[in-house]
Amino acid sequence: MPKVLISDKMDPRAAQIFRDRGVEVDEITGKTPEELIAIIGQYDGLAIRSSTKVTKAILDAATNLKVIGRAGIGVDNVDIPYASAKGVVVMNTPFGNSITTAEHAIALMFALARQLPEADASTQAGKWEKNRFMGVEVTGKTLGLIGAGNIGSIVASRALGLKMKVAAFDPFLTPERAIEIGVEKVTLDDLLAKADFITLHTPLTDQTRNILSRENLAKTKPGVRIINCARGGLIDEAALKEGLESGHIAGAALDVFAVEPAKENPLFGTPNFISTPHLGASTDEAQVNVALQVAEQLSDYLLEGGVTNALNMPSLSAEEAPKLKPYMALAEKLGSLLGQLEGDKVQGIAIEVEGHAAELNQKPITAAVLAGLMRAYSDTVNMVNAPYLAKERGLDVREVRHDREGAYQTLVRVTVQTPSGERSIAGTLFGPEQPRLVELFGIKVEADLAGNMLYIVNQDAPGFIGRIGTALGTAEVNIGTFHLGRRNQGGEAVLLLSVDGTVTEPLLWDICKLDGVKTVKLLRFG
Template identity: 60%
Template sequence: MTAPKVLISDALSEAAVQIFKDRGIDVDFQPNLGKDKDKLAEIIGNYDGLAIRSATKATAKILEKANRLKVIGRAGIGVDNVEIPAATAKGIIVMNTPFGNSITTAEHAITMMLSLAREIPAADASTQAGKWEKNRFMGVEITAKTLGVIGCGNIGSIVADRALGLKMKVIAFDPFLSPERAKDLGVEKVELEDIFKRADFITLHTPLTDKTKNIIDAAAIAKMKKGVRIINCARGGLVDENALAEALKSGHVAGAAFDVFSEEPATKNVLFGLPNVICTPHLGASTTEAQENVALQVAEQMSDYLLTGAITNAINFPSITAEEAPKLKPFIELAEKLGSFAGQLTETGITKVTITYEGEVAEMKIKALTSAVLSGLLRPMLGDINVVSAPVIAKERGMVVDEVVRAAESDYESLITLTVTTEKQERSVSGTVYADGKPRLVDIKGIRVDAEFGSSMIYVTNEDKPGFIGKFASLLGDAKVNIATFNLGRHTEGGDAIALVTIDGPAPTEVLEKVQALPQVKQVKALTF
């Protein structure tokens, strides 16, 4: 097997490059390539992985040419420079390193808060200019003050911990913060309005989304205490900078410390030059330790994925541990083939998909399995679908996808049942993985079977009447179609029956037409896996 090939197109540390090499990955280190989008587009098709920082822009145009690419790893948290929908459509996993620079960013926020409280930058500039303005810089203590944390995830919780160590009272707004977690952190969980009313200092640690854009605007500022101080080391655009500038000028807001801006690089901004405003050029992650940490982390994550299938910190796919990956692999194959089986038999619009996981498989990473089912199901109808893009496409098509998890109720240790509801009917198919690791079909529309998936198959539904099998086999024999396996099943004597035959090579159209013409046959389909 040839070694996976990774391109590093931004400045990553030598230690990160070495991790790839030590893991047996062929690495091409071109730290300045990210700035040359034409050159990047020209060569991207030669690589399985792309490791980047913020200089490389992985646009749809570049990704269009990335036919081999399986993973993009961003050393850092922000993936604004990667077109996620384009990557998802091509089945490219996009990973970031959300924890590698958490401490550094949290420390920067605390540093900005302390600098703001004591007006350190302005006092330093004044003193170094030869002035001795001792009475001009009257700061405030932070002890016993209330810090409002907006977003108490990974970085926000570190800020809260440090602030508690500085003897502040910490209140936090985060819809995803559980009361138990708040208690463990030692913070009071509150609503956003409470932060505005009660906080002496407000620090933001939330991603920029449609819901969080301008989360602090003129209306929010009007609700705040007079003399509040605002710190933003998270994302530009969380605060309406024009509204903040007005509040700083009026004195309602006593100070602001910003590391991020709505437009970056920020060579000019409405906040620049205002008294008691501290600005830094997006330094949140800029420490030697953080830069090294994220580089090493992204190298490990990408290597794990390319070599074992383990997925960590992916933006567009569920995480799968190195331990889970080998156990999951045969079930992902089963899930995709069950989806493909149903998809090839479905001729009208799908309204609902129900996937039932029974037994041991119910304890596995079912989100990944559901993605595989949907990819197999949609591919016969929509073409270029993959496990990464399938859930997004199903949602866009208005399909209801239900996942049911339950203890084993059948003879199998693990069973996956896919039920597809269309405008005209409902069809179920079940499968399992035996000890040999091969996926098997075990039930089709309530009829028991035991069939492996062959690369070329013929599926027939018919009435259970004497003579059908002989005629069917004769038609295949006359056309010199060689039968590899022959599986039969029926509901009841004389009732509905199915035949599932694996053949060598594709099924000729004229043979399918002759089978369809047999009096007992209801439906005949050629299937490929």
């Protein structure tokens, strides 16, 4: 019988689920790290919330541990890379508190619209400042969603019920999905210009960090009100304070901050600013939901091998894993390449396999492509939840299997639909497990996809390679590998360079200015 430890306070119904499923469970909460180290070795599963910190020391002591389940979304308290190295699956419950978080965003929107915290404080102080607190209606106003995934779409449905207009910016929101949830799909600049209220529902990644930067806050409609119940770091807090003080921003409500716990913050005390201490998931219902979900997920894994919402492994059987591993590595690199080059334009995607790849289970290959594609915009995507996230965003995904023989013994081709047409890349395996790009947007090229790389589209002309080498050499950036392909002599060419040094924004601009250069982009591969 598997044995699970619940080390943080959790709804008692979670423990009952384990028992009903035939899993032995102990509820031992409030232990110090040293005390946890002393007992963790006897457990197959660990169910936690945010208090338990699963460190290297604890993982080293957890000699029998097979799975960790986090009741909630954030897993900052788990050393996931080390857990992976130890062969421990890490799961979370990303959708158990979606409604609660969405409702908190709506609550903060109303609080801003009617100045409720200030009015409450004034009234309880014995004042009767009826004329001071002049609010605004939300009916007929435009709500701008930055992120239209699970939580964002729930916020949209509530806002539509309030007779608001909803505009959404989300790189993976398709026109069909936008129609389905009743929102207008817009660019970020359009959203900033037209929204009366802006609410954020996106993870914190390199692409979304400071998405409401000083520059973007300046583009907002005068009198805008901003709500963030997603992640700290999405807003430039200093610029937000300046906008509130100048009156350009009529109000802001933050449930999350760049540094937490936020016991001190420059925004505190700023007029028309509301703050709550990361309460997005803090309702009785949400706490129950995530506890029950984590118990079900851990039981499924320990008893049946089922994997749900895992952050560090795909849905694979033990027999399939060795054969599929190199193909998934290839697929994820192809998806990552397209995600970095075309991510915000992708409306549909087709994954084709032929040769040896056509003889395998295609689902993990597809999931790996999707995980690579969307990793540029989500810090929690993996090969388990990527297909769900693609479906949620209305991304049309097609799988094609060919039994024909081609130029390669095995081939994976990924084609994306964009507003300007189809864009296709293909890769193969050299040897038993060496992923290699062999075609890029119709141009034959052989390239490893690893580390930091420069993607350059240029006009094929004498001396161009020398100019690139000189520009990088002057900036003391070493070239690791060099891959070149072209459509025809004197036509469009593609250059993929792996580089050892740091490629700065000024260096990218210098390369852009070289004769014949059409496109330059810095790519990163894990």
